[in-house]
Amino acid sequence: MMLLTSICLMAGLAIAQESPITIPIPTPGADTSITGxxxxxIAEITGNDVYVRSGPxxxxxxxxxxxxxxxxxxxxEQLGWSRIVPPxxxxxxxxxxxxxMDLKDRTQATVTGDRVRVYAGSESVEPLHSQIEQIRLTRGDRIKLLGQEKDDYCKIEPPAGAYLWVSTKFTRPTTGSGLSSPIPVITDANSAAPDANKPAVVVTPPAPSTETKQLEAYKLLEARIDAEKAKPVEQQNYASIKKGLTAIANDKDAGRAATRAGFALEQIERFELAVRAAKELGQQTEELTEILDRIDSAKTARLETVKDMSRFAAIGYFEKSNIYGPESSMKQYRIVDETGKTVCYAMAVDAAAxxxxxxxxxxxxxxxGKITASSTTGGALIKFTDIEEINP
Structure with missing residues (x-):
């Protein structure tokens, strides 16, 4: 129902050319083929499951x-068929x-065009194929909405002047119905022959209009769009579908089909933008994966060249120390950091001595070597058996 709000913007458009079947309507009150x-x-139905039809x-x-x-x-009445107010x-x-649509009352709407066709509705016939015209509405007419929208059509309560038909042989006038004499009840389909002096009225359905044909073509393309959307993004291809939709959109006689095709083309533009974005994202993901792989490879190679530092008791800059005795007999050292601050003292033992x-x-x-406590300094003393230079 919300679609009706935007449709108001199209009120100035001319009514699309269609090919409805128009049923001739006798003037009310005039004499008909039923005497008197x-x-x-008012008539009463005399049978069960009597079809009410869109035409006679x-x-x-x-x-x-x-x-x-x-x-x-x-x-x-016409040829044994009674024209009735829709039941x-x-x-x-x-x-x-x-x-x-009336924003205050969503069950009401105003007609925004001139000579707008109203078609007889049926639960067994799609709106697109409901081509029996009942009446034409004028700009400003008010109608009652019944809530359903389908194929760009809106279901409405039959307006005044819209009629349907029922076989006269299944009707009987009620008492006080306004007849000067009873209407003959036709009990056999062959018992009432038409007046030979009257020309037979034959209603022949017209050939499908260009709009109808293009609507059918559009529906096929719409199904193909849905099929493409169901595919993975990187596999979607709308090129041939766009070609067909463009042909419909450019057909000046396509009416509603042209409008739908235009909307579909706009949708496809958004779909294709998403496809391009997905492809670009995929490419970027591949490039990022390659970069990360290179980083991991370089990291692994670097780690392979880095010595295992966990076996060292201490790491730092190696200097002499005379804290344990005179310089001539000194076998003590110290490890300092980058600032020259002592980290620990060291003494060569065993093979290192x-x-x-x-x-x-x-x-x-x-x-x-082994880390011990120095009784002289109160700090750490490493008795090392091996020493190895570490390249920065």
Whole structure:
């Protein structure tokens, strides 16, 4: 129902050319083929499951049923068919593009075009194929909405002047119906031959209009759009669909089909934008994955070249220390940090005690040994058995 609000903007458009079937309507009150009948009058239905049809004949689609005892208002007769006011439950269709919904009462709408066609509604016939025209509405007419929208049509209560048809042989006038003499009840379909002096009225359904054909073509394309949308984004391709929609949108006789095709093309533009964005994102993801792989490879290679530092008791810059005795007999050292602050003291033992360590002085080294407490300094003393230079 919310679609009607935006449709008001299209009120100035001319009514699309369609090919409805128009049923000739006798003037109310005039004499008809039933002797003595003056219209309108009330009739009673005399059978069950009697079809109410969109036109005077079985070739017209049904719009409902009546049963024995139902009352109908008859306003005319044609070739054994009674034209009646639509009974309760009947409905009609009208194009939504010519309606403006009443914002205060959403069951009401105003007609925004001139000579807007109203079609007989049927539960068994799609609005698109409901081509029996009942009446034409004028700009400013008010109609009652029944809440359903389908194929750009809105279901409405049949307006005044819209009629349906029922076989006269299943009707009987009620008492005081306004007839000067009873209407003959036709009990056999072949018992009442038409007047030979009257030309037979034959209603032939017209060939499908360009609009109808293009609407059918649009529905096929719409199904293809849904099929493409169901595919993974990277597999979607709308090129051929766009070509078909463009042809419909450019057809000046396509009416509603052209409007729908235009909307569909706009949707496809958004779909294709999403496809491009997804592809670009995929490419960026692949590039990022490659970069991360290179980083991981470089990190692994770097780690392979870095020595295992966990085996060292201390790491720092190697210097002499005379805190434990005179310089001539000194075998003690200390480890300092980058600022020259002492980290710990060190004493070469075992294999390290006999080595010449002068080449390692002032260099960054790692000591392998045991950490003990120094009784002299109260700090840490490492008795190292091995020393190794560490390249920065």
């Amino acid at each position: 009948a003056t219209y309108p009058y 004949g079985t070739q017209h689609y049904p719009c409902g049923k009546c049963n024995t005892g139902d009352k109908v208002k008859v306003v005319g 309760a439950g009947s409905f009609s269709w009208v194009s939504m593009r010519y309606l403006c 006999g080595r010449d360590l002068s080449a390692l002085l002032k260099k960054k080294v790692g000591l392998v």
